[in-house]
Structures are given as structure tokens and as C-alpha cells.
Amino acid sequence: xxxxxxxxxxxxxxxxxxxxxxxxxxxxxxxxxxxxxxxxxxxxxxxxxxxxxxxxxxxxxxxxxxxxxxxxxxxxxxxxxxxxxxxxxxxxxxxxxxxxxxxxxxxxxxxxxxxxxxxxxxxxxxxxxxxxxxxxxxxxxxxxxxxxxxxxxxxxxxxxxxxxxxxxxxxxxxxxxxxxxxxxxxxxxxxxxxxxxxxxxxxxxxxxxxxxxxxxxxxxxxxxxxxxxxxxxxxxxxxxxxxxxxxxxxxxxxxxxxxxxxxxxxxxxxxxxxxxxxxxxxxxxxxxxxxxxxxxxxxxxxxxxx
Amino acid sequence: xxxxxxxxxxxxxxxxxxxxxxxxxxxxxxxxxxxxxxxxxxxxxxxxxxxxxxxxxxxxxxx
Numbered sequence: 235x236x237x238x239x240x241x242x243x244x245x246x247x248x249x250x251x252x253x254x255x256x257x258x259x260x261x262x263x264x265x266x267x268x269x270x271x272x273x274x275x276x277x278x279x280x281x282x283x284x285x286x287x288x289x290x291x292x293x294x295x296x297x298x299x300x301x302x303x304x305x306x307x308x309x310x311x312x313x314x315x316x317x318x319x320x321x322x323x324x325x326x327x328x329x330x331x332x333x334x335x336x337x338x339x340x341x342x343x344x345x346x347x348x349x350x351x352x353x354x355x356x357x358x359x360x361x362x363x364x365x366x367x368x369x370x371x372x373x374x375x376x377x378x379x380x381x382x383x384x385x386x387x388x389x390x391x392x393x394x395x396x397x398x399x400x401x402x403x404x405x406x407x408x409x410x411x412x413x414x415x416x417x418x419x420x421x422x423x424x425x426x427x428x429x430x431x432x433x434x435x436x437x438x439x440x441x442x443x444x445x446x447x448x449x450x451x452x453x454x455x456x457x458x459x460x461x462x463x464x465x466x467x468x469x470x471x472x473x474x475x476x477x478x479x480x481x482x483x484x485x486x487x488x489x490x491x492x493x494x495x496x497x498x499x500x501x502x503x504x505x506x507x508x509x510x511x512x513x514x515x516x517x518x519x520x521x522x523x524x525x526x527x528x529x530x531x532x533x534x535x536x537x538x539x540x
Numbered sequence: 541x542x543x544x545x546x547x548x549x550x551x552x553x554x555x556x557x558x559x560x561x562x563x564x565x566x567x568x569x570x571x572x573x574x575x576x577x578x579x580x581x582x583x584x585x586x587x588x589x590x591x592x593x594x595x596x597x598x599x600x601x602x603x
Contacts, residue, residue: 235585245581449599480571
């Protein structure tokens with residue numbers, strides 16, 4: 235199989251783009267796709283300082299790498315969640331992030347917030363002892379990560395928080411929300427969530443990148459990442475939907491991309507509308523001053539009280 | 541023979557088939573899998589050769 239650009243040996247075949255690329259043209263194509271996405275959705279400008287949420291996984295490390303290589307001022311942020319489950323998951327994840335900096339971008343700034351050290355409890359404990367976490371640690375984990383990311387972004391003067399959510403992540407969520415007609419979630423699912431009332435801007439520069447391409451980029455760049463799934467995410471519905479969507483993609487190349495991009499287009503044109511669109515009023519939390527829709531304390535501060 | 545590694549499993553197959561065939565024979569979806577030989581990414585049409593060690597990597601992650 236030959237590279238569509240130079241005739242050299244292709245390392246990847248992207249059927250949805252009718253493109254087969256060698257290592258060099260693939261890394262070039264990848265960076266161009268990410269740059270186009272950043273510009274198309276006006277995520278941030280070259281003058282902005284960006285906080286990249288890194289987990290030690292392929293997507294976030296690939297994102298940090300491509301942003302640094304294309305000249306952005308991108309700093310990483312790792313949140314130590316204290317997940318061990320017999321495989322030292324959190325320790326391994328942090329080690330991967332540190333290794334990435336040492337091997338690929340010495341001098342890059344990595345902010346580390348350890349939940350246990352800073353707040354006294356970790357995710358497994360919170361999930362076990364709090365009503366919100368019973369049977370669904372991912373719910374507590376999401377809440378904690380959103381809170382800490384926002385705090386670090388605000389305190390550090392970052393223009394945006396960039397996450398490694400790829401097209402497969404977005405399509406899986408879109409499918410779940412469509413099957414359950416979650417109008418509020420469908421209204422809010424977007425490549426950019428603008429900053430407002432103390433909430434930092436959130437951007438997803440990989441929304442047009444297939445998960446397969448993000449993994450391929452990490453592999454050809456020699457980025458060592460954590461292959462293990464988060465022990466709490468094993469058997470998750472998101473992964474189930476991703477596998478289903480890949481069955482569809484196998485039969486109909488480009489199906490995932492079409493589903494997601496046409497959803498965004500239809501919503502932007504006003505062809506589809508959802509109840510719950512429009513801004514919900516936010517107030518500062520009495521304790522931490524981060525924005526909340528609740529009256530007094532935000533969900534994060536309530537978590538430590540319950 | 542060709543050694544194939546996927547997660548914590550290892551098995552052997554005859555040389556000469558394509559990587560895509562190796563993936564399908566393992567009952568895996570080529571859309572969800574990438575293949576490495578000697579740590580290098582290889583495309584799905586690559587023919588396996590005697591003595592190859594092929595590592596299959598799942599690209600699906602997240603929760």
C-alpha cells in the first residue's frame with residue numbers, strides 16, 4: 235500500500251478520507267487537520283496560553299505533542315486521582331506524562347494536582363462513601379476533574395482548557411444522547427464551550443480526528459502512553475457504543491464523521507433545536523467562588539460535606 | 541510462523557496473510573485495531589513474513 239502523496243510505504247489507510255499516508259505525510263496531515271479545526275471553530279490563537287488536560291493516554295499526549303510542535307504555548311495539567319485497583323493506574327499515568335516531557339519536550343511545563351494530597355481523599359474513597367459516587371465513580375471523577383481544571387485555568391490565566399476528546403468520543407456521546415433524547419446534552423455538545431461567569435473556555439481540537447488516527451499519531455511519534463483502560467471505565471457504555479459505531483464504519487467508511495459533523499451543521503443552521511438551549515444562570519459558590527447553578531455551595535464543595 | 545500479540549494473549553499463525561486478515565481472524569474489527577511490527581506501525585495490506593512478531597493495539601479507550 236503506497237502513500238497517496240509520495241508513493242512511499244503507507245503506514246495508515248484512512249478510508250473516510252480516501253487517503254493512505256506514510257509516516258512523514260501522516261504526521262504532517264495530522265498537524266494540519268488539528269490546526270484547521272482550531273481555526274474553524276475559533277478555539278484559540280497562537281498568542282494564547284493553553285492548558286492541556288493530560289491523562290497519560292494516547293489522545294491527550296498526542297494533543298499536547300501536536301500543539302507544542304506547531305508552536306502553541308501549551309502547558310500540561312495532570313490530576314492525580316488515586317486510582318490503583320491493583321495495577322497502580324494513577325501512578326503509571328503520571329509516569330507516562332513525565333516520561334513524555336523528558337523524552338519529547340524537555341522544558342514543557344506539567345502542572346500536577348494530587349487529589350489526595352490537596353483535598354485529603356481520592357476518587358475510590360469518594361466513590362465508595364458518597365451518594366453521588368455509589369456505583370458510578372465516573373460521575374464523581376468528572377465533577378472533580380472539571381472543578382480542578384477550571385481552578386487551575388483561572389488561576390494560571392489560561393485562555394482555554396484543551397482536552398483530547400476525539401471524533402469517536404464525540405460520536406459515542408452523540409449516539410447515547412440521541413438514543414435517550416437528552417435534549418439538554420444535545421444542545422450543549424460542541425467543539426468549543428465559551429468562557430463565561432468564571433467558567434474557563436473549553437476546547438476539543440481533536441473533534442475531527444478519528445480515535446484510530448490519534449492512536450496512530452502517538453505510535454508513529456514514538457509517544458509511550460498508558461494502554462490500560464481506567465479500571466473504573468472497563469465495560470463502559472461509551473466503549474460499547476464506540477465498538478458499535480466502528481461496526482458501522484467498517485461497512486460504511488465516513489459514517490461516524492458524517493453523523494457528527496452533520497449534527498453540528500444542522501444545529502448551527504437552526505435546522506434542529508433543543509429545549510434547554512440558552513445559558514443557565516451561574517452564581518459564585520460561597521466557599522470556593524467557582525461558578526455553580528446551585529444556590530449556595532457548588533457540587534464539588536457539597537461532595538466534601540456529604 | 542508468525543507470533544501475534546494482543547493484550548495479554550499470544551498465538552501463532554502461518555506467514556503469508558495480510559495484517560487485515562490477521563485482525564479479522566482474531567475476531568477483531570480493523571477499525572478498532574492498529575498493528576505494529578518491530579514497534580513500527582504497519583498498514584493493513586502488509587503481508588506477514590516468517591518470524592514476524594505482530595502486536596495488535598486496540599485504539600478504543602475512554603469511559
